[in-house]
Amino acid sequence: MNLRRLKYFVKIVDIGSLTQAADVLHIAQPALSQQLATLEGEVKQQLVIRTQRGVIPTDAGKILYAHAQAILRQCDHAQSAIDGAGKALTGHVSVGLAPGTAAQQLALPLMEEVQRQHPGIILYFNENFGTTLSELIMNGRMDMAVIYDNRQIHGLRFISLMKEDLFFVCPHALGSPVSSVSLTEVAGFNLFLPRIYNIMRKVIDDAFIRQGIPYRVSCEIESQTTLNGALAAGLGCTIMPESAARAMLEPAGAWMAKIINPEIRTSLSFCMSDHLPLSQPAEAVKDILLALMAPRSNDNTPLMLAG
Template sequence: MDLRQLRYFVGVVEAGSFTKAAAQLNVAQSALSLHLRRMEEGFGTQLLVRDRTGVTLTSAGTKLMHHARIILRQVSLAEVELTSKIKSPSGEVTIGIPSGAARVMVTELLASAKERLPKVSLKIVEGMSGLIEEWMNAGRLNLAVLYRTVESPGAGKVLATEELCLVVPPGQPPFGNTIPLADLHLYPLAVPMRVNNVRRSVADVIAQHGCALDVRFEMDSLTAIISMVMDGKAYSILTPSAIQREVSLDQVRAVRIVEPTVQRSVVLATNPRDERSIEVIAVHALICGVVQLLARDGAWPTTLPEAELTVPDDRHSRVA
């Protein structure tokens, strides 16, 4: 028995004859008869009594008719619900975003979600990158913005590439616009804990070039790190996105690290169990569009992958 046989069975019963049902269902009368005979053979009982005036149900046929209507109704409801969800995703999606990235993308992301995905509820979990990665590995997030080395971005969608910079207190000469990597050891640093990706990215490059860092303070609080720099108590190594607000207010300065530059990839990872979730897929696409929008508008000082640079400049195209 399959759904087609059930539909044919109900069609014949409701039409009252094979001839009328064949015309209504647009199926040959011989095909209908064959399907009904196979159903009766499969159940091992007669379902219909056939005569010149049409068909009538046997007691077994009456029972099947009751179940068939329920089954077909449920199938129809499922089709409507799933089709509607594809057209208009709904549900809850939890996203982990590191503190630095959250500062530049959350406002735009929530505004775009309200416009483009009104039936999707976004839960934003903000924290230092090491914590976000732990939560993602524990399966507590549907999506996560993670940081990776440029050479090994790992699984996930590469959204952009960021450069790290030395964050210095305001009004402290003799800083220019750049500083060589080898000179970083001259400045006492307040940096994230060792599990943080910023710390790992810098440590890897430092080790490769035989340099050193003067780490005085370790803390997993972006706000506390920036406050220490603003107060002139330390320097730090962060991305421009993490301090964009303070730079615009002349509360700190960003000095580009060179010889060589220190870069990392911004990656959007999906929990493997959610890869086919309609709402997660929709939010994934939305995040990609928001990052492209912010990068092109200069709101996020970052570099997009080459494949993203040809995306049209229409606002709705960018976040669709």
């Protein structure tokens, strides 16, 4: 396959229109259509369906689109490494930080340190949930992420950074502060939790199921702003890792208590592809990120920043 045709194909899918893609690529539409037809001939599959509203990828087109993005990204990395040989590092590096985690405290220190050591590197931060970030890494569309997870997943490599206890976060309107609370007591409140594909939700669900304790999830919320507002209004409670729980106490008008009987822990990990090599700028950012983290594999101390 020709790299130029792959670039054309990705642009066509991104824009959803042959006419508009031709304008953006500064080529005639008939020529772009011919390049697409040639690519379809090479892969022996129809890649897009033309409709009155534009073009949409077929199932085969969706598969090629994901691979093409990874291929083009690696080509960009290779070119960047060649261009930067013997020079200061430059280029874009994408870092995922799962929301509601200690990882969010890492963004500003990482920005400052990257700017100090490698001012030519441009960071792109994506705050999304762990499942989405790990899929982006597997597809070659993101370089690295810090998420709550450490499972064995084909295509990914995890480096354990720290462990955190889970805490019950309750608005003052629904109860008086205590230092610890049992899982049975937590089950007596309406809970706001993320959706079931979120690794944090899985950890919480598993804890309740193992203890045979029924519980109520009154709303599934994945927006920190909405969650803070719901707690501040006294509508329910939530469960968070310690660092994330502390960060929401003031905006949510809440208090936090360690969950005991049983204690529940989750692992914060650095995640990257196990087969797609990082570019030189991404390797540099990885080294800085890992240096900023203070791994504490045997305790649940909140995120510490070196220096």
